[in-house]
Amino acid sequence: MRKDGTFIAVAVEDGAAADAELARKLTEACPVDIFAQGAGGELEIVQDNLDECVLCRLCLDASPPNTLSVIKLYDGDAVLA
Amino acid sequence: MRFFEYEAREVVKRAGIPVTDYGFTTDAAEAREIAQRIDGPTVIKSQVLSGGRMKAGGVKFADTPEEAESHAREILQLEIAGHMPRGVLVDPKAEVEQEYYAGVVWDGIRKQPVMIFSPVGGIDIEQVAEEQPEKVGRRHFSNILPLSDFEAKEVIAATGVTGSALNKLVPIVKRLAQLFVENDMVLAEINPLGRLADGSFVALDAHMDIENEARGRHKKLLADLGVGDEETRQAREATPFELAGEEVDSQDHRGVAGNVTEFDGNLGLVIGAGGGSLTLFDAVRAHGGKPANYCEIGGNPSVSKTCGLAKLVLQKPGVEQIAVMMSIVSNTRVDIVARGVIKACLELGHDPGEKIAIFRIPGAWEEEGFKILEKYGVDYADRSVSLNEAARRAVEKIGGASA
Numbered sequence: 001m002r003k004d005g006t007f008i009a010v011a012v013e014d015g016a017a018a019d020a021e022l023a024r025k026l027t028e029a030c031p032v033d034i035f036a037q038g039a040g041g042e043l044e045i046v047q048d049n050l051d052e053c054v055l056c057r058l059c060l061d062a063s064p065p066n067t068l069s070v071i072k073l074y075d076g077d078a079v080l081a
Numbered sequence: 082m083r084f085f086e087y088e089a090r091e092v093v094k095r096a097g098i099p100v101t102d103y104g105f106t107t108d109a110a111e112a113r114e115i116a117q118r119i120d121g122p123t124v125i126k127s128q129v130l131s132g133g134r135m136k137a138g139g140v141k142f143a144d145t146p147e148e149a150e151s152h153a154r155e156i157l158q159l160e161i162a163g164h165m166p167r168g169v170l171v172d173p174k175a176e177v178e179q180e181y182y183a184g185v186v187w188d189g190i191r192k193q194p195v196m197i198f199s200p201v202g203g204i205d206i207e208q209v210a211e212e213q214p215e216k217v218g219r220r221h222f223s224n225i226l227p228l229s230d231f232e233a234k235e236v237i238a239a240t241g242v243t244g245s246a247l248n249k250l251v252p253i254v255k256r257l258a259q260l261f262v263e264n265d266m267v268l269a270e271i272n273p274l275g276r277l278a279d280g281s282f283v284a285l286d287a288h289m290d291i292e293n294e295a296r297g298r299h300k301k302l303l304a305d306l307g308v309g310d311e312e313t314r315q316a317r318e319a320t321p322f323e324l325a326g327e328e329v330d331s332q333d334h335r336g337v338a339g340n341v342t343e344f345d346g347n348l349g350l351v352i353g354a355g356g357g358s359l360t361l362f363d364a365v366r367a368h369g370g371k372p373a374n375y376c377e378i379g380g381n382p383s384v385s386k387t388c389g390l391a392k393l394v395l396q397k398p399g400v401e402q403i404a405v406m407m408s409i410v411s412n413t414r415v416d417i418v419a420r421g422v423i424k425a426c427l428e429l430g431h432d433p434g435e436k437i438a439i440f441r442i443p444g445a446w447e448e449e450g451f452k453i454l455e456k457y458g459v460d461y462a463d464r465s466v467s468l469n470e471a472a473r474r475a476v477e478k479i480g481g482a483s484a
């Protein structure tokens with residue numbers, strides 16, 4: 001799944017997005033509420049909050065390698081490493 | 082925050098400066114009792130915070146207590162410049178031989194108070210300064226070091242006052258200066274200060290304005306005067322634009338993006354950083370620009386909050402462009418502010434490169450911020466460009482002062 005704001009996009013592998021435990025961790029980790037959990041525990045990306053991303057990398061630390069990307073749309077789609 | 086005359090007189094009295102035996106009331110019958118106690122001709126004065134009381138019929142003379150009551154009744158119903166009176170002041174009509182002026186104001190440029198004295202009182206000191214400049218004495222003084230008699234004496238003597246009058250005036254002017262400093266005032270004025278037939282002096286009217294931010298330090302004085310915490314006493318009601326600014330600021334706890342004041346220019350301002358917003362506002366005006374507003378951003382407001390403020394400013398009728406400026410920031414992120422103001426332009430269908438005259442916010446996360454600004458073609462400046470120069474560029478871009 002991927003959602004784009006004006007400045008920031010977030011992409012999460014579909015398999016990872018279905019993982020309720022990862023969704024819980026991400027929801028807790030992100031300081032600006034970009035992640036939420038759906039009724040079934042699955043991950044949701046909150047469109048309205050995407051541009052609030054402070055590039056803190058906490059979501060990257062909370063998820064397995066290569067499952068989640070934070071993309072800077074203003075910087076040639078550079079991926080937050 | 083301005084004081085009513087009856088409150089200012091109380092402050093003057095507490096400082097040991099002679100005042101007339103006045104009384105304050107909200108009731109016409111009580112005005113009659115005060116006049117009876119005074120036992121002579123009286124002046125009934127409306128207690129409103131606006132000027133022009135005399136012209137508006139808010140000051141009347143009474144020879145008898147009955148007349149005082151009738152005048153008080155009329156004045157209590159009289160609206161002056163949109164304000165109903167707080168009450169009336171019943172004052173003995175003093176037989177004055179000469180009216181003087183004594184005042185202290187805060188000089189924001191020198192960052193010091195300045196004492197002002199004139200033997201020509203009862204009219205605006207600005208008028209005296211223009212028509213008879215030799216009759217106005219001025220002197221800055223320290224608001225930290227103790228004040229000496231000499232400093233007050235010098236100001237008074239500079240206007241030609243000598244002898245017994247000079248000696249009697251020195252403690253009055255000195256006490257006025259002291260009460261100004263002790264009470265964190267921005268204005269303390271006795272006008273007129275009357276000299277009576279016996280050579281004594283008495284304060285006949287007083288105007289005082291305390292620094293709003295210092296209210297917390299003077300809780301006892303304010304409580305003694307009956308000034309409630311909820312009384313802001315602003316010169317005018319907030320405009321819908323200003324209320325909308327408050328709304329933007331209150332919707333999100335993150336940072337500050339508000340404290341909006343409306344003006345009628347064409348250059349919208351999204352400015353902040355401590356005193357930076359005041360400096361920037363002044364700089365825009367100094368370069369001939371016409372600000373559409375004043376505001377304050379800081380403390381790292383969210384993108385949505387910055388966007389909300391920028392949208393408000395951009396939508397204000399008459400605003401052609403906005404200038405986004407702060408001094409070097411450490412606790413506000415440049416990229417977050419950049420996103421907020423650009424988003425505001427985009428959501429309103431504007432080209433950010435056209436609408437933002439200049440973006441001058443150097444500091445935390447500026448590299449990211451500058452990347453965003455470049456992508457949207459916004460003219461930005463780094464820390465090598467002063468606030469003053471940034472303001473100049475913004476004014477130049479918008480074509481100088483608006484018509």
Ligand code: SF4
Nearest residue numbers: 030053054056057059
């Ligand atoms: S980088 Fe930080 S702010 Fe951005 S999505 Fe990840 S956790 Fe949230």
